[in-house]
Amino acid sequence: MRAQVLSLAMLCGAAGEAQAQAAARPSGPVQQKIAPGLARYTDEVLFGAVWPSPDLSPRDRSLVVISVLIATNKPAQLTGHLGRALTNGVTPVEASGVLTHLAFYAGWPNAVSALEVYDQVYSARTVDFASLQAQGQAPPAVAGRFRGSAEASLETVAPKFARLSRDVVLGDLWRRSDLTLRDRNLVTIAALAAMGEADQLEPYLRGGLDAGLTRAEITEALTHLAFYAGWPRATAALTVVDQVLGKPAEAKP
Amino acid sequence: MRAQVLSLAMLCGAAGEAQAQAAARPSGPVQQKIAPGLARYTDEVLFGAVWPSPDLSPRDRSLVVISVLIATNKPAQLTGHLGRALTNGVTPVEASGVLTHLAFYAGWPNAVSALEVYDQVYSARTVDFASLQAQGQAPPAVAGRFRGSAEASLETVAPKFARLSRDVVLGDLWRRSDLTLRDRNLVTIAALAAMGEADQLEPYLRGGLDAGLTRAEITEALTHLAFYAGWPRATAALTVVDQVLGKPAEAKP
Amino acid sequence: MRAQVLSLAMLCGAAGEAQAQAAARPSGPVQQKIAPGLARYTDEVLFGAVWPSPDLSPRDRSLVVISVLIATNKPAQLTGHLGRALTNGVTPVEASGVLTHLAFYAGWPNAVSALEVYDQVYSARTVDFASLQAQGQAPPAVAGRFRGSAEASLETVAPKFARLSRDVVLGDLWRRSDLTLRDRNLVTIAALAAMGEADQLEPYLRGGLDAGLTRAEITEALTHLAFYAGWPRATAALTVVDQVLGKPAEAKP
Numbered sequence: 001m002r003a004q005v006l007s008l009a010m011l012c013g014a015a016g017e018a019q020a021q022a023a024a025r026p027s028g029p030v031q032q033k034i035a036p037g038l039a040r041y042t043d044e045v046l047f048g049a050v051w052p053s054p055d056l057s058p059r060d061r062s063l064v065v066i067s068v069l070i071a072t073n074k075p076a077q078l079t080g081h082l083g084r085a086l087t088n089g090v091t092p093v094e095a096s097g098v099l100t101h102l103a104f105y106a107g108w109p110n111a112v113s114a115l116e117v118y119d120q121v122y123s124a125r126t127v128d129f130a131s132l133q134a135q136g137q138a139p140p141a142v143a144g145r146f147r148g149s150a151e152a153s154l155e156t157v158a159p160k161f162a163r164l165s166r167d168v169v170l171g172d173l174w175r176r177s178d179l180t181l182r183d184r185n186l187v188t189i190a191a192l193a194a195m196g197e198a199d200q201l202e203p204y205l206r207g208g209l210d211a212g213l214t215r216a217e218i219t220e221a222l223t224h225l226a227f228y229a230g231w232p233r234a235t236a237a238l239t240v241v242d243q244v245l246g247k248p249a250e251a252k253p
Numbered sequence: 254m255r256a257q258v259l260s261l262a263m264l265c266g267a268a269g270e271a272q273a274q275a276a277a278r279p280s281g282p283v284q285q286k287i288a289p290g291l292a293r294y295t296d297e298v299l300f301g302a303v304w305p306s307p308d309l310s311p312r313d314r315s316l317v318v319i320s321v322l323i324a325t326n327k328p329a330q331l332t333g334h335l336g337r338a339l340t341n342g343v344t345p346v347e348a349s350g351v352l353t354h355l356a357f358y359a360g361w362p363n364a365v366s367a368l369e370v371y372d373q374v375y376s377a378r379t380v381d382f383a384s385l386q387a388q389g390q391a392p393p394a395v396a397g398r399f400r401g402s403a404e405a406s407l408e409t410v411a412p413k414f415a416r417l418s419r420d421v422v423l424g425d426l427w428r429r430s431d432l433t434l435r436d437r438n439l440v441t442i443a444a445l446a447a448m449g450e451a452d453q454l455e456p457y458l459r460g461g462l463d464a465g466l467t468r469a470e471i472t473e474a475l476t477h478l479a480f481y482a483g484w485p486r487a488t489a490a491l492t493v494v495d496q497v498l499g500k501p502a503e504a505k506p
Numbered sequence: 507m508r509a510q511v512l513s514l515a516m517l518c519g520a521a522g523e524a525q526a527q528a529a530a531r532p533s534g535p536v537q538q539k540i541a542p543g544l545a546r547y548t549d550e551v552l553f554g555a556v557w558p559s560p561d562l563s564p565r566d567r568s569l570v571v572i573s574v575l576i577a578t579n580k581p582a583q584l585t586g587h588l589g590r591a592l593t594n595g596v597t598p599v600e601a602s603g604v605l606t607h608l609a610f611y612a613g614w615p616n617a618v619s620a621l622e623v624y625d626q627v628y629s630a631r632t633v634d635f636a637s638l639q640a641q642g643q644a645p646p647a648v649a650g651r652f653r654g655s656a657e658a659s660l661e662t663v664a665p666k667f668a669r670l671s672r673d674v675v676l677g678d679l680w681r682r683s684d685l686t687l688r689d690r691n692l693v694t695i696a697a698l699a700a701m702g703e704a705d706q707l708e709p710y711l712r713g714g715l716d717a718g719l720t721r722a723e724i725t726e727a728l729t730h731l732a733f734y735a736g737w738p739r740a741t742a743a744l745t746v747v748d749q750v751l752g753k754p755a756e757a758k759p
Contacts, residue, residue, distance in 0.1 A: 073325075099287070103294065104483070118287045164476070195485060196449055230611050239659075239660065388543070407748060414729040426543075431543065450702065
């Protein structure tokens with residue numbers, strides 16, 4: 001067992017074990033009592049190696065995690081992770097922007113389920129609610145992206161849906177200033193991957209790169225997401241990344 | 254901001270703004286405080302333009318929404334929407350029929366999760382529980398549809414599953430009188446779309462048309478569903494509608 | 507109605523009706539009051555014919571059901587079914603092994619949601635928590651299976667994800683002694699099917715057969731799963747079984 005623990009920590013290429021011993025174990029006593037194997041993975045892999053990795057900022061990791069939790073309707077886990085997100089540098093304006101964004105991408109009920117959690121976490125942290133009301137300058141429209149999109153191809157069969165997609169989603173939601181275009185693509189990628197809609201990732205992968213996300217950030221975000229949405233969702237999403245974005249630039253001759 | 258609000262209401266082609274100002278805002282104070290952008294979409298788009306649109310009856314919209322909420326396990330949101338459905342003309346017999354139907358299509362646990370909500374809403378509205386016990390004349394069997402279905406193709410590999418599909422699902426559930434064939438197809442379409450099973454929509458799209466659903470009702474139902482199950486689910490389902498049903502008849506030369 | 511009831515019980519090829527009359531009805535009074543049609547299917551089909559069928563052991567049925575409930579985040583229903591699983595012969599070590607396994611396959615939040623239920627059920631049954639801490643001899647590695655897997659094909663685009671898949675998931679999780687390889691494949695098949703990830707079933711279908719699952723057990727498990735994850739998920743999974751494993755051996759000339 002000892003050898004196995006060391007090996008696992010080493011495999012994760014991390015200060016996993018030391019970190020797990022130094023701090024209180026993130027897994028908590030119930031997990032350690034009921035499922036010690038899970039607790040070991042929680043402490044050594046997820047919090048020992050994945051979260052601390054410099055391959056993606058803690059802020060971006062949090063953005064991915066709260067997107068997954070909202071998109072998959074996990075209000076119970078959102079309480080802790082929304083607090084962590086604010087600690088990691090996601091601003092309340094951004095966190096609320098994620099909620100608004102995901103109402104469209106994951107449906108109103110998921111956003112509404114998260115509202116009460118937001119209220120509790122914001123209140124506990126004495127977030128300035130008035131600051132959430134401001135809505136600054138809108139970024140340039142991305143409506144041009146509508147052409148050639150899946151939604152645009154539905155203009156004949158479902159003209160109202162196409163119009164809402166063009167005018168409300170792309171023409172209004174995507175122009176809001178509460179999230180940068182980079183972050184909005186990252187949040188959308190995380191939500192689609194978590195929902196099992198990898199087939200629809202392509203425009204957001206391309207849009208994300210255009211808006212400043214790097215290929216490495218996208219793959220690390222989806223690797224992180226594997227722990228929160230399950231291995232199969234990450235596998236499906238990364239397979240699309242592979243198809244759409246091809247091999248990493250540095251691997252090319 | 255002002256210009257943007259007007260523009261959004263105009264884009265939705267609705268008395269959205271007037272309606273939002275006249276009535277109490279549907280979004281509610283928590284949503285307005287935490288995510289004012291979301292509240293604006295709720296008031297001006299979802300309740301200002303989508304729900305009031307004459308392209309689908311409020312009753313059918315409610316049928317779609319309760320189907321989505323049951324199929325995606327959202328008992329918290331079901332409380333309000335089941336009450337709204339009864340107000341919009343869905344009868345208790347029909348609402349209970351949706352529950353029975355979706356036990357098969359979305360699994361027993363989702364139906365069981367909804368049971369307590371049904372009990373509360375029915376009790377608060379003093380629904381006559383005895384009336385739910387009657388089971389009238391069965392409609393003609395749709396078992397003929399079994400031939401050529403995905404389930405029929407599994408007869409060799411999974412004979413019991415094929416037999417249950419033919420005898421219990423198609424031969425018994427689909428013959429129940431608590432839902433019309435039209436509504437049963439609509440409910441199934443909504444559940445499959447919400448679950449991300451667009452690939453299996455075809456027989457219910459065709460069956461729905463045969464049973465009196467119109468192409469326009471189907472596309473409007475899926476447009477409405479976008480707000481409750483998320484844009485990607487509606488996009489996937491409408492793409493299948495496009496493939497299966499082709500272009501709207503009026504668009505043909 | 508009487509004829510229909512008899513017919514339904516007969517269709518299920520079961521002592522369904524007798525069983526339903528002899529015992530208290532499994533459906534319970536609320537289901538009978540709100541959705542009598544559902545209650546009839548619960549009593550006569552699900553508990554009258556499916557659960558009692560000798561085509562799969564009660565223990566394996568329970569293993570499938572708790573996997574589905576964890577993978578689809580249904581802690582409310584897990585309470586009863588985890589108790590039933592222990593009664594049916596799933597050991598606490600195995601049940602905890604399912605939880606650890608599904609943290610990877612369905613995501614940490616689903617496992618964490620289930621933890622509290624586990625704690626309650628184990629405590630009520632005075633499970634020996636100390637026995638859960640032991641971790642015996644590891645079974646042979648299945649890391650060889652990594653070659654040719656979907657995860658392996660991601661080595662270039664997402665090297666860290668591929669490494670975690672190889673070293674932590676296949677090299678450590680799959681070598682744990684808390685679940686046999688047979689059961690681990692069965693649990694994974696159930697989780698993937700319930701999550702709508704039928705496309706990723708192939709290696710676990712083949713691995714399950716290699717580890718002692720029979721073709722008949724797999725199809726019966728997925729038939730049972732239809733009632734807990736919905737007909738469309740079972741249809742999609744059985745379609746893959748058909749493609750991957752071909753026709754049952756006894757159907758071949």
